[in-house]
Amino acid sequence: MMKFLLKLNQEKAYGQIPVTDEAGNLRYIIKGNLDNPNHTLYLCDPNNQEIGRLYTDGTGLIASFTIDVINHSLVSVKRLNVLTNANLFYITRLNYVVTGSIKNGTYTFRNGIKKVAGVQTFTNASGVLLQCDIDLPEDTPFILLITVLFTQWHIKPLKLPSITGLNRKLSTDLS
Numbered sequence: 001m002m003k004f005l006l007k008l009n010q011e012k013a014y015g016q017i018p019v020t021d022e023a024g025n026l027r028y029i030i031k032g033n034l035d036n037p038n039h040t041l042y043l044c045d046p047n048n049q050e051i052g053r054l055y056t057d058g059t060g061l062i063a064s065f066t067i068d069v070i071n072h073s074l075v076s077v078k079r080l081n082v083l084t085n086a087n088l089f090y091i092t093r094l095n096y097v098v099t100g101s102i103k104n105g106t107y108t109f110r111n112g113i114k115k116v117a118g119v120q121t122f123t124n125a126s127g128v129l130l131q132c133d134i135d136l137p138e139d140t141p142f143i144l145l146i147t148v149l150f151t152q153w154h155i156k157p158l159k160l161p162s163i164t165g166l167n168r169k170l171s172t173d174l175s
Helices: 137-154
Strands: 002-009 016-021 026-032 041-044 050-056 064-069 075-079 089-091 096-101 106-111 114-124 127-134
Touching (some): 002 026, 002 137, 050 137
Antiparallel strands (some): 016 026, 026 041, 050 064, 064 075, 075 089, 089 096, 096 106, 114 127
């Protein structure tokens, strides 16, 4: 099992989430407009080469998203129970169902009854930490992108720094 940590914090890497392994080594970077789930997210390697992307497919609000990973068929994230309050999602092609509490940040990706990945969310003073435990290396791009998508729905967006001096009134009076 591989363990990855996604750090959503108030540091300077705006629009980017570093993804590290257990030893703290940078393995991936997730880029995009992280405070809006309707914008594309990109998964890149440390050399900035794109591995995959997640985007809305336009079939409704938080109902369906598509993941495009290099050398893999398109995969969709479908919300199965749009008319109920429960969050149940199906990942096409991989045939995974997401169970647990997405809102609370603890959920599992399952293929039938077999657990293939798990996600836990931790919060501290510096931000939010997502821990992804993934069984198969080929699932990594999909699980990481879906995890950020789910987090966008339930975590308050990170605040950008306020720039001092912009609140002062501007005047053209030179006297």
